[in-house]
Amino acid sequence: AQKITQTQPGMFVQEKEAVTLDCTYDTSDQSYGLFWYKQPSSGEMIFLIYQGSYDEQNATEGRYSLNFQKARKSANLVISASQLGDSAMYFCAMRGSLHNQGGKLIFGQGTELSVKP
C-alpha cells in the first residue's frame, strides 16, 4: 500500500527566510511521481513542483525546490525567500503506477505554513 506522511501540522517562518516542509513516502512501485500542492484558504489546489522517481536531479521551480532522497523515501519541499502570500496549507502527494494504482493521487496530512512579517 502507498502512504504519504507529513509530520509537521504547522510551521512558522519569517518573511524572506527559507523553510523546509517535510514529506516521506512509502511505496512498492518502482515508477511513481511526487507532487507538492499549495492550498490557500480559498480551497483551490495550486501545483508547485513535481519529481519523478527516475529523475536524477532535484526538481526546481522558481522559489520552490524539492529535496529528493530516494533511498530515504523523502521528498521535502524547500521554499526560499518566503513571502506573506506563501501562507497556506501545503500538501505532498504521490502518484502510483498506472497499472497498479490507476494513477490516483494520494495526499499527505498537510502542513499549514504561516509567514510572519
Added chain:
Amino acid sequence: GAVVSQHPSWVICKSGTSVKIECRSLDFQATTMFWYRQFPKQSLMLMATSNEGSKATYEQGVEKDKFLINHASLTLSTLTVTSAHPEDSSFYICSAKYVGQYGYTFGSGTRLTVV
C-alpha cells in the same frame, strides 16, 4: 490548458435532500476523474475514481449508494450526495487526469453545508 470547471462553488441544503456537484473539463477530454473530500485543516481523502462510460471505483469505507458518481461523457463527471446529512458537510473537489507534463488538474472545489 487543462481546465476543470467545478460547480457550484458552495451550496447549502436541507437535511434529507440531494445535491449534485458537476465537474466539466473545458479544453480536454477527461477519461478519468477523481473525487476527493476534505474536512477543515485535513487532508484530501480520495472517495472514488470514475472512468468515462464505466462504473466508478469507490475507496474502502465510502458508501457508493450515498455518493453517486456519473461519468457519462468525456467532459462531464458528477457527484450526487443523496439524502444529505450534517455530517456530509465538507469540501468536495474533483481532479482529472490529462495528457500533460504533470498530468492532473483540479476543480475549484465545492463547499457543502447541510443544515
